[in-house]
Amino acid sequence: MNLLVKVCGMTDGENIRRVEELGVDFIGFVFYPRSPRFVYQMPDYLPRRARRIGVFVNETKETVLTYADRFELDYVQLHGKESPLYCQSLRKSHGLKVIKAFHLATPRNVAATEAYHGTCDYFLFESKTPQLGGTGRQFDWSLLHRYAGRTPFFLSGGLNAGSANAIRQFHHPQLAGIDLNSRFETTPGLKDVERLRGFLQELTQ
Ligand SMILES: O=C(O)c1ccccc1NCC(=O)[C@H](O)[C@H](O)COP(=O)(O)O
Secondary structure, X not given: OOOEEEEOOOOOHHHHHHHHHOOOOEEEEEOOOOOOOEOOOOOOOOOOOOEEEEEEOOOOHHHHHHHHHHOOOOEEEEOOOOOHHHHHHHHHHHOOEEEEEXXXXXXXXXXXXXXXXXXXXXXXXXXXXXXXXXXXXXXXXXXXXXXXXXXXXXXXXXOOOOOHHHHHHOOOOOEEEEEEOHHHEEEOXXXXXXXXXXXXXXXXX
């Protein structure tokens, strides 16, 4: 399979270095203070090859840009009620790439993506929970067959070591990548490198 791989919610330098060595494409940092993966201090290693993504929830543009400068982010991933205009402005005037997350539980949630085409580089589809992310819960992927938009997307929400087969069998013309997080952790913010390695091998065999 030729899917992009994002590992999200990383906090520790050595752990980041080892995950990057697996060849993943994106590494995500959560800058949402309510998350157990919130990055309190700059890790002593930041990805050199993998693209850096910062995750935000309803933040001011000033705060997003401060983190973007400090961590030299390539992408921002927006998990709140950020408007299409907000996405557009970060993308156009500040040169950041933008991923907008959508929490899917009903066909209406899928329809809400329509206003965002042309304002984001990717969408990310995941489960609808009060925590807004990082819960390890899956949503009903059959909802994605209602998505006929042109923006490529990441499949997210509860992907785990046993998901490789289901991902291989899931086809959608706009499926660009997958997002791995809490189901690959030993503790919030620390990834189990061997579990990730085994999963990635299974996915690509
Ligand atoms: O990871 C978090 O703690 C988090 C909290 C609030 C908003 C977003 C968050 N993470 C963003 C991600 O991209 C996660 O990987 C995504 O929510 C899927 O997580 P999981 O269900 O644990 O695989």
